[in-house]
Amino acid sequence: MPTELEELVGFIASPNANIRLLATENLVPFSASQPALFKTDELTPIKHLKFLIRDHPKIAEHALTCLINLTAEKDVLEYVATDDRFLGILLGLLVEPEEVNANLMAMLLANLTKWDGLKSLLDRKQPAPEKLKSDDRVINQLMDLFVKGADGTYNKHADYDYLSYVFADLSKHEEIRHYFVNRQDYDDVIPINKIKVFTEHKSDIRRKGVASIIKNAAFDIPSHPAFLDEDDVNILPYILLPIMGGEVYPEDEALEMLTDLQLLPPDKQRDPDSSNILTHLETLTLLTTTRAGRDLMRSISVYPIVRETHLRVNDEAVQDACERLVNVLMRDEAEGEEIEGGAATAEEEDDIVEV
Known part of the structure; x- marks a missing residue:
């Protein structure tokens, strides 16, 4: 019975x-x-x-x-x-501007991207709603949804924060990392430039996912010159600001810092989630893989920022990451010498979402 x-x-x-x-x-x-x-x-x-x-x-x-x-x-x-028909229905509903359950659909999609086969989203297409002003590639629609839909501006029922977890898991795959660091034909924008602005967003979910995406994208070593170029991606301010508080630096250190990092208000708060700080430190370490990356970080006083982070964040993993990065930045290098940047692993959102 x-x-x-x-x-x-x-x-x-x-x-x-x-x-x-x-x-x-x-x-x-x-x-x-x-x-x-x-x-x-x-x-x-x-x-x-x-x-x-x-x-x-x-x-x-x-x-x-x-x-x-x-x-x-x-x-x-x-x-x-692996149900392709269901996936098509889910994605079609998700991008509709009046879909009341869009956030739950984004959460479900975040779980589904734990399945490696979902990297096929890179090649998937569907018609885009007129309001979204995107093209027919699903990956571009999801990106535009994430950016345009923040804070309920595309769909009053949704903020699409969990799409950051979708992208974080997808960016484990090399071909999708390439998507994030290459200019897209339909809007002439590098996708990483669309999401970098969310590293200090009010949403814990959005900040966490975006930090992981940026770190995973940084595994694409050939893209490092663009990452560091002020006229291209210019990623450094967006990963340094979240690890900074309202500390006052000696004038000689402060004047060498990037303009965006100088004269921060005394009530400036670093990211309250130490796991995000750790991710940003690991991204910085990845960006020391090349001599050009290391020299740039030395020239703009990244070391004092890492020093203060080590002093003020009471987290063993963060402090260990600070020490690894400092060891790379403070090492003397002979002319033309190459050394190994710090190692790290591609990052996914560790937990399956549950409600």
Whole structure:
């Protein structure tokens, strides 16, 4: 005999909308605590939940929440992420300017990009809504959605912050790192230039994801000259400002710093999330891979900023990263000598999103 909960799972597919609403709403907590309930009959309940993302907005909300929680399970993640038709429906709904569940869809997509096969988004196409003013490449639509939709400016129901986690996971892949560092034909903009402005955004999620994207993009060594060029990407102010507070530096150090970093207000706060500070320090270390990168950082007084970060951030991993970077920057180099920059690994958002 099926249990009461197993019967409730069966009601997900009821032809009666009120029953579907009641069933999905009551099953949300069990999607996190008892995922096995949804794995019966070759994952048929998951199939029904996927269908419901186009149902009444409240039913779709509960179905999406269940799917977000259930994709913490590897078998469910693979089942959902490899469903090309479902992915097309999800992406089509996500970019619509009136979609009330867009944030939940972005969260689900952030989980799905844990599946390596989702790097195929780079080549995927779909028509773009007129309001988005994008082209037909899904990756460009998601980028424009993330930028134009911040703070509810594209869709009053969504801020799309979780798309930063989508991009962070995708940028583990070399071909998608290339996307971030190369000028796009449709708008003549380098994508990394669109997102760098969010390293000090009010959203913890957006800051964290963007920090990871920039770090992963920095693994593309040939792009370092553009990263460091003030007339190109000019990334250094955007990764140094988040690790700085309102410290007062000696005049000889301050005058050598980038203009954007001088005369910061005394109430300037560094990023409160030490993991973001660590990511930015690792990006700086990656950018010391070339002699030109190291010489530039020495010339603009990056060392004093790292020194103050080491003193003021009580986090062992951050302090270790500061020491590694200082060891590279303070080393004497003979003319023409090349040394190894600090090592790091491509970064993904560690946690599956759950609601």
